[in-house]
Amino acid sequence: MATDNEPNDRSDVDVDVVVVGAGFAGLYMLHRLRGLGFSTVVLEAADGVGGTWYWNRYPGARCDIMSVDYSYSFDPELEREWRWSEKYATQPEILAYANHVADRYDLRRDIRFATRVERATWDAGDRRWRVITSAGAEIACRFYVMATGCLSLPKSIDIEGADRFGGEIYYTHHWPHGGVDFTGKRVAVIGSGSSGIQSIPIIAKQAAQMTVFQRTPNFSRPALNGPTPQAKLDAFKADRDAYRQAARLSPIGVPAPVTMVGALQVSEQQRRAVYEAAWNSGDLLPTTFADMPTSAEANETFCEFLREKIRSIVKDPATAEALCPRGYYYGTKRPCLDTGYFETFNLPHVRLVDLRRTPITTITNKGIQTTAGSMEFDAIVFATGFDAMTGAIVAVDINGRDGLSLKQKWAEGPKTYLGLTTVGFPNCFLITGPGSPSVLSNMMVSIEQHVDWVSDTLDYMRRAGLETIEPTGTAEAGWVQHVNDGADITLFPQASSWYMGANVPGKPRVFLPYIGGVDRYRKACDEVVEQGYLGFRFEGTGGARCNDGVIRRVQPDVTIVMEVIESLRLPPIESMSATTA
Ligand code: FAD
Ligand code: NAP
Numbered sequence: 001m002a003t004d005n006e007p008n009d010r011s012d013v014d015v016d017v018v019v020v021g022a023g024f025a026g027l028y029m030l031h032r033l034r035g036l037g038f039s040t041v042v043l044e045a046a047d048g049v050g051g052t053w054y055w056n057r058y059p060g061a062r063c064d065i066m067s068v069d070y071s072y073s074f075d076p077e078l079e080r081e082w083r084w085s086e087k088y089a090t091q092p093e094i095l096a097y098a099n100h101v102a103d104r105y106d107l108r109r110d111i112r113f114a115t116r117v118e119r120a121t122w123d124a125g126d127r128r129w130r131v132i133t134s135a136g137a138e139i140a141c142r143f144y145v146m147a148t149g150c151l152s153l154p155k156s157i158d159i160e161g162a163d164r165f166g167g168e169i170y171y172t173h174h175w176p177h178g179g180v181d182f183t184g185k186r187v188a189v190i191g192s193g194s195s196g197i198q199s200i201p202i203i204a205k206q207a208a209q210m211t212v213f214q215r216t217p218n219f220s221r222p223a224l225n226g227p228t229p230q231a232k233l234d235a236f237k238a239d240r241d242a243y244r245q246a247a248r249l250s251p252i253g254v255p256a257p258v259t260m261v262g263a264l265q266v267s268e269q270q271r272r273a274v275y276e277a278a279w280n281s282g283d284l285l286p287t288t289f290a291d292m293p294t295s296a297e298a299n300e301t302f303c304e305f306l307r308e309k310i311r312s313i314v315k316d317p318a319t320a321e322a323l324c325p326r327g328y329y330y331g332t333k334r335p336c337l338d339t340g341y342f343e344t345f346n347l348p349h350v351r352l353v354d355l356r357r358t359p360i361t362t363i364t365n366k367g368i369q370t371t372a373g374s375m376e377f378d379a380i381v382f383a384t385g386f387d388a389m390t391g392a393i394v395a396v397d398i399n400g401r402d403g404l405s406l407k408q409k410w411a412e413g414p415k416t417y418l419g420l421t422t423v424g425f426p427n428c429f430l431i432t433g434p435g436s437p438s439v440l441s442n443m444m445v446s447i448e449q450h451v452d453w454v455s456d457t458l459d460y461m462r463r464a465g466l467e468t469i470e471p472t473g474t475a476e477a478g479w480v481q482h483v484n485d486g487a488d489i490t491l492f493p494q495a496s497s498w499y500m501g502a503n504v505p506g507k508p509r510v511f512l513p514y515i516g517g518v519d520r521y522r523k524a525c526d527e528v529v530e531q532g533y534l535g536f537r538f539e540g541t542g543g544a545r546c547n548d549g550v551i552r553r554v555q556p557d558v559t560i561v562m563e564v565i566e567s568l569r570l571p572p573i574e575s576m577s578a579t580t581a
Contacts (some may be wrong), residue, residue, distance in 0.1 A: 015039040017458070018131050018141040020117045020396070022107075023051020024098065025147035025431040025447045028072065031105050034454040041141075042107075042518045043133060045116040049107070051149050052097035057175035058383075060198035061091035064284045064337040064440045068228050068236060069254045073244040074105065074448060086280070087228045088337070119397040120144055121562045122426060127467050129427065142467070145460060146393055147431040151440050153391035155384055155504055161191070161363035166380040172199060173386070180265065182206040182379065188368055190360075191383030192218050194336045199383060201340040204350050211375060212345075213368065215410040215494075216333070217325040219306050223337035224282030229391035248449065251517030252285050253442030263298035275305040279555055286338050291514075292331060300327040304329065313342040316535050323352040331493035334439070335423075344389045388498040389434045389512040390414050400425035402468075411500075413510030417471035417479045418525060418551075420450060426470040429454045439499070441518045450516070453525050459531075465542025475535025478550030485510035551568055 019029045022044035033040040046054045063070045067084035081099065085093060085257040102108055116134040123130055154173045155218065162169075163279040170180060170196040187207040189200055204210045235255075236243045246255040263271055271289075278286040291298040307324040314320035323342060344350055358372040367376040390410060398406040406425040416422045418435025420429055431450045432438035438446050461469060487493055493511055496502035500509050514521055528534045528551055537546040 005167070007567065012317065013041065014128075014140040015041050016141065017041075017143045017145060018117075018120075018129065019041060019145045019147050020131075021051060021147035021149060021152075021431075022046070022049045022102075022113075023054075023147065023149050023152070024072070024444060025096065025149070025451065026051070026111075027101055027105075027107055027455070028074065028448060028451045029147055029431065030107050030110055030473075031074075032451055033458070034110070034376045036455060037460050038458060040110055041139060042111040042147075043117050044111055045134075045140075046098070046111050047113045049094075049102045050095045052151060053095040053098055053154070055173055056195065057091055057174075057177065057179075058170075058172040058195060058199045059179075060196065060339070061172075061175075061195070061203040062088045062225075063094060064088060064194070064223065065254060065444075066228060066232065066283075067094075068232055069247060069442050070094075070444050072101065072444060072448065073247070079240065084407050086225055087542050088223055102351035106466050117396050118401075120428075121399045122401055122428075124401060126425075129382045134194065143427045143429065145303045145429045145431065145454065146396070146433070148396075150432055151386045151391045152396055152445075155209075155387050155391075157382060157384065158505055159360055159363055162382075164365055164445055165363050165367075165380055166365045167367075169378055170379065170381045172381065172383040179209050180379075184208045185378040186376065187211070187381065188213060188375070188377045189380045189381045189383055190368075192216070192220075193383065193385055194334060195385070196383035197336045197338045197341045199381070200345045201338070203381065204344045204347060206440075207471050208349065210344075210347075210350045211352070211353060211357055211368075211377070213360065214322070216328075218333065218336050219325050220336035220338045220341055220556070221279055221305070221306070222282060223339050224280070225339060226282075245556060247442065247521060249471070249519045251438070251519055253437075253445030253518045254285065256285065256289040259287050260288055262291040262295070264295070264300050265292070271301060272305070274304060275302055278302075279305075282337070287320055293492070296329060299314070299491060300332070302330050310342055313346075316348050319352050322352055322357075325326060328495035328497070329491040332490075332492045332499075333497040334499070335435050338574070346423040366533075385498060385503055387504050387507070388501075389439065390501070390507075391504075393430065393433070398425065398428070400428065411508070413508040414512065415476055415480050415506060417476040418521075418528065420453065420525075421471045421536075423471055423473050423476045426468040434477060435514055437449075437514050437516070437518045437521050440513045440515060449522055449525070453529075454530070460529075460533075460540065464538075465540050466545075467540035468538065469533075470537050472535055472537055472546065472548045474548050475550060478535070482516075482551075483514050484511065486515040490515060527551060534537055 015042045016038040018078040019042045020028050027049060028043050030040055030042050048054050066087050066383050067089040069280055072078060117131055118134055119132040121130045128140045128142055163421045175343050182203055183206050187203055187206055188211045189196055190213040197220050200212055247253055274288055278288050289298060309322045310323050345352055358370040361369050361371060367374060394407040394410060401424050414434035416435040417431050419433040432446050499512055500510055501507035533548045534547050534549045534551060
């Protein structure tokens, strides 16, 4: 199996489709387009496939959606031949899977590796995109697809003096391929999001001294990694089509119980039982109560339960208190699953620096200086996150109709129709773009749905003699409103999270994903098509047409989800009647 790939320096070409990115989205996009007979070139900055799983090689990196769910569903044969070794596969295993997919479907011959896309310009006269790469090549295409990932552009290091440090510097998102040996070293880790929480316990096992610089504590629960739960495997084996369909029609892209019960409708004893089950589930998104995303009072009961757990694990009371998340509600910043994270702070060589009390003033030649004093280190690890959802898209200089710059259009926040398209940029598609469920879901389900929608649309256009597609202003404005309305009834906008763009200085504070769930979202996308591509304008030899309008809210179909849940024999939360409180 090939893993390293030479840059492909073929001369300029004219193709049907250019896809940017060879992560799971780009790979499946290429496979689908090939199947439909569209000539396609994928341009990838890395020298291998896998995207997220190519770049993020830090110790402890693994998925936190179960691997059985976090895998392609488009080919039952692929599913049959691949066996995940654990409930949550490691980064090397997921990368091996991406490589297996690339080999199995012979995808590499149409991927140009080590090729960064720098500019894409719409040529209205020719009805083509002109794509300029870091190698100086120009590729013309009818359709331009950004499969650049929601979490692929690292946030710039915004700590003064970072370039002054004389020791070793590592970034979780760009880890050396050969690994790092921290044995005997004094190591600082800055950041306590998912990447920090996964890597800290493992780095601590090697380091002589370990200091964690934490700005905002995170809610994390034990991953309880191990073999995939037998009930899940059984449900999958019994009827894989029904299982996959249940995932597609579920709110988060994983079959899970749906509850209508509020946290304050049940007794404290019942509430605790649900929270204990969540703690012991080893599941990132266990079903708890219906009002968790919307009621501060309800949500706070879970927050306090989780803080109690931290206090029960971490022996030093001051450290435990500093690790307790406060000031935002559970789920409004991406929660984490860990393996021994809080326990790590009981080790004698590990200490926590609470940056809310003693902020970093500068990084020096020898270490890190806070308002409490200076500390010396041999190595600093930055686990400081990403310019999420929009960063990698606007990092490319994309210019649409009448020279409109996408970066300028989105200066006050992204505006899209369905998270897939944006006004002023004909024949340009975004895979899991802002305004789609993406990061609030099992990304594999969202990726497959977007890729299928785009592929089917291109096929439809070819058959109908249509050359360009662009959303209408009415449709886009309606969708943006719908996305904001959804977020505004929840607690999410209150948190300074990357969902809100709040982690990147100067980034507009806008809720980036669509919170209505993959089930409702899929229905909306399907309904757009059923209504003759509601909200899209087409032009071509087959004529010009426009079916202007706003997609209305749609309800999910939970029947099939419930059937699978029954087969999984998960506890039916609905049966917990409010009257028993
Ligand atoms: P990516 O995998 O990000 O791939 C995008 C590719 O585009 C990259 O290879 C990048 O190099 C390339 N690219 C970007 N810009 C350019 C350019 N201008 N020119 C050329 N190439 C470019 N999601 C889950 O659902 N479950 C999980 O458990 C999970 N775990 C995660 C763990 C980590 C550490 C991270 C960072 C994210 C995780 N995610 C998870 C989200 C993850 O990003 C998605 O699941 C998925 O891998 C995204 O695939 P993608 O192809 O859309 O994007
Ligand atoms: P992240 O969640 O954004 O965490 C970044 C951390 O760095 C935060 O604790 C942040 O603090 C801190 N930070 C940023 N800038 C800082 C500064 N200048 N000074 C001090 N601290 C600073 O990023 P991530 O951990 O890479 O995770 C990003 C997303 O990728 C996750 O939310 C998840 O979706 C995905 N992911 C998943 C997994 C998995 O388990 N499968 C693993 C890794 C990543 P603030 O919170 O105060 O900003």
